[in-house]
Amino acid sequence: MNKKTTIKDICAKTGYSLGTVHLALNGKTGISDETREKILQTAKELDYHPNYAAASLNRKTKTIVGCFPNTTGDNRYYYPPIWKGMRDAWTEYGKDMNVSLLECPYVAFCSPDSEDRESVMNLQSLREKLENGEIDGMVLDGNTSPFDASELKRYTDAGLKLITVDCDVPGSGRISCVQANYNVIGRTLAEIITERIMSYGGILLCAGKQEIYSHHGIEIGFDQYMEENNCTNKVYKLYNHVINAENYENIKELVSQPDVAAVCCVSSRTSMMLMRALEETGRAGKIVAVGSDLFPENIDALKRSTFQNLIQKNPYAQSYTGCHVLIEYLLKDVKPQDLVTVGSQVVFRSNIMFYEDDRNIFQQRMIL
Numbered sequence: 001m002n003k004k005t006t007i008k009d010i011c012a013k014t015g016y017s018l019g020t021v022h023l024a025l026n027g028k029t030g031i032s033d034e035t036r037e038k039i040l041q042t043a044k045e046l047d048y049h050p051n052y053a054a055a056s057l058n059r060k061t062k063t064i065v066g067c068f069p070n071t072t073g074d075n076r077y078y079y080p081p082i083w084k085g086m087r088d089a090w091t092e093y094g095k096d097m098n099v100s101l102l103e104c105p106y107v108a109f110c111s112p113d114s115e116d117r118e119s120v121m122n123l124q125s126l127r128e129k130l131e132n133g134e135i136d137g138m139v140l141d142g143n144t145s146p147f148d149a150s151e152l153k154r155y156t157d158a159g160l161k162l163i164t165v166d167c168d169v170p171g172s173g174r175i176s177c178v179q180a181n182y183n184v185i186g187r188t189l190a191e192i193i194t195e196r197i198m199s200y201g202g203i204l205l206c207a208g209k210q211e212i213y214s215h216h217g218i219e220i221g222f223d224q225y226m227e228e229n230n231c232t233n234k235v236y237k238l239y240n241h242v243i244n245a246e247n248y249e250n251i252k253e254l255v256s257q258p259d260v261a262a263v264c265c266v267s268s269r270t271s272m273m274l275m276r277a278l279e280e281t282g283r284a285g286k287i288v289a290v291g292s293d294l295f296p297e298n299i300d301a302l303k304r305s306t307f308q309n310l311i312q313k314n315p316y317a318q319s320y321t322g323c324h325v326l327i328e329y330l331l332k333d334v335k336p337q338d339l340v341t342v343g344s345q346v347v348f349r350s351n352i353m354f355y356e357d358d359r360n361i362f363q364q365r366m367i368l
Contacts, residue, residue, distance in 0.1 A: 005048040014042050025050065026333075062330045063100045064090075064137040065126060066323070069108035069144050070119065074243050077268035077295045078315060079108075082165070085320035086139060094327045102126075102135075108144040130155045137330050139322045142167030142177065143212050161329055163336075165322040166315065167213040175329060176336040178322040180313040180344045182214050186221020186266075188346060189290060192309060193262045194231050196288045201261025202234045204254045206270035209241040214313065218266040236260065243269050252277040262288035268295060271310075275301045294347065294355055302349055310347040312355065317342045 010021050016039060023031050024039035025048075066086045069075045083103075090101045104126045107119040123146050129135050135155075140147070142164035147155075149171035156162050156173030168177040193203055205222060208215030219237075226235065236254050240247035251270075255263060255277040263278065265271050271291040275298070278284040284306040291298050291307040293315075301307050325336040347355050 005043075005046040007048075009046055010039060010042050010048060013046070014039055061098050061100050062136040062327075063102060063134060064094070064139065064323070064326060064330070065102045065104055065129075065135055066139050066319070067104040067106070067126065067146075068139075068141045068319070070105035073107075074269055074272075075108060077272065077297070078293055081294070081316035082141065082319040085316040085318065086323045089320040089323035089327070093324055094331075097327070097331055099327055099331070102129075106146055108141075130160065133158060135160060137161040137163070137326045139163045139165060139319065139326055140169070140174075141165060142169045142179075143214055145169055161326060163322040163326045165318040166313075168339075176322075176325055176338060176340060178318050178325070178340040178342060180214070180318065181341050182217030182313075183221035183224070185311055185313065185344050186218035186223075187225040188221075188344075189218065189264050189311060190222045190225035190229075190231070192290055192346065193264055193288060194226070194229070194233065196308075197233070197261040199232050200259075202236060202257065202259040204236045204238070204251075204257075204260050204263040206251060206263070206265035206267075206274055207237045207239050208266040208270055210239060212241070212267075215241070215266045233261075234259070238270075240273075241267060241269055243273055248273045248277065252281060255283055256281050260287065262290075264290040265292045268293040268298070271298055275306055278306050299352060299356065302347065302352055305349070308348075311344060312347060313344050314342050 007018060007021050007025070011018055014021070016035065020031055020035065021039055024036045025043060066083070068082050068086070069079050071080045071083060090099065094101065104122045105119065106123055107116060126135075138160060140162060143166045145152070149169050152162060152169060152172035152174070162172060162174040164172065164174050164177045166179055168174070168179065197203075205219070207219045210216050210219075225231075226233070236257070238250055238254065240250065251273050254260060255274070263274055265274050271293060274289070275291065278289055289307045291301060291310045292312075294310060294312040298307070298310055302310055321340055321342060325340065328334040329336060345355065
């Protein structure tokens with residue numbers, strides 16, 4: 001078996017010291033361009049490949065944080081794949097490479113007085129660690145961030161490497177944002193609906209919360225498609241996101257409207273309320289219905305034809321990719337793209353078995 005080339009082999013052939021070769025291979029300053037070029041050419045000739053796993057043992061342990069909403073209550077629909085994606089990426093790329101993972105779950109989309117004590121304590125502990133410079137990198141849900149941009153900028157200015165997923169946080173100093181293309185999702189949603197109903201059929205769009213970037217982005221894409229294609233369907237919009245009796249009754253009232261021929265939504269929570277309204281009014285399977293995101297209740301609704309399609313934003317791939325690029329940056333100094341776009345999918349009953357396995361979803365995770 002051929003012996004693997006080491007830095008010492010390059011030193012022996014070029015006559016340069018270990019320190020000089022190290023500077024050249026790692027793109028550091030302190031040597032001439034001529035020296036760098038000679039060393040890099042020799043490394044190529046010798047088929048040298050750096051051993052990042054071994055090199056990481058000589059560095060201090062990097063500590064990264066996954067900061068996402070918890071998976072209890074109404075968070076249980078969308079956020080479990082986000083946590084699984086991050087943990088899978090850490091297991092694959094960071095577990096054996098001197099990376100320590102901390103998890104910071106918190107309550108999202110609730111009033112301050114409804115936050116549980118564990119969530120408050122988690123964030124308080126994380127803030128202390130960030131202030132003390134104990135955190136090297138963080139993967140953060142941008143849609144629900146418990147930190148404002150100015151606070152994050154203070155941390156990134158002090159050296160924190162930040163990746164946002166699901167949504168950007170402008171002005172935060174993050175090194176990359178990983179998200180779905182929400183405008184395309186909205187346009188796709190509009191095309192699916194309008195291709196299946198007459199031009200005089202009404203459409204109910206449960207548009208979520210306008211302050212949430214992903215919701216508003218889908219709404220904008222939906223409106224653009226309707227305008228560009230001269231669709232004359234009347235569109236009813238409901239702006240609600242929290243699952244409660246008032247929001248549900250508003251959805252149920254519009255689902256019952258005789259002119260409504262199609263219904264759709266932008267989030268998992270509105271999808272749950274829409275599903276229930278379709279079934280309680282007896283309109284399930286009688287009008288076109290497209291749900292949002294993949295979770296057990298939605299999958300069952302697709303299988304029993306309450307929904308004809310689901311559009312999923314691939315939160316698993318978003319967090320997996322975010323964690324991966326952060327580890328690559330911290331350990332290998334591989335600078336990620338400013339914006340990484342993760343592919344979303346339209347799910348049918350005929351292919352639902354493919355999307356019930358996260359690994360299959362991940363195979364088509366990115367459209368760059």
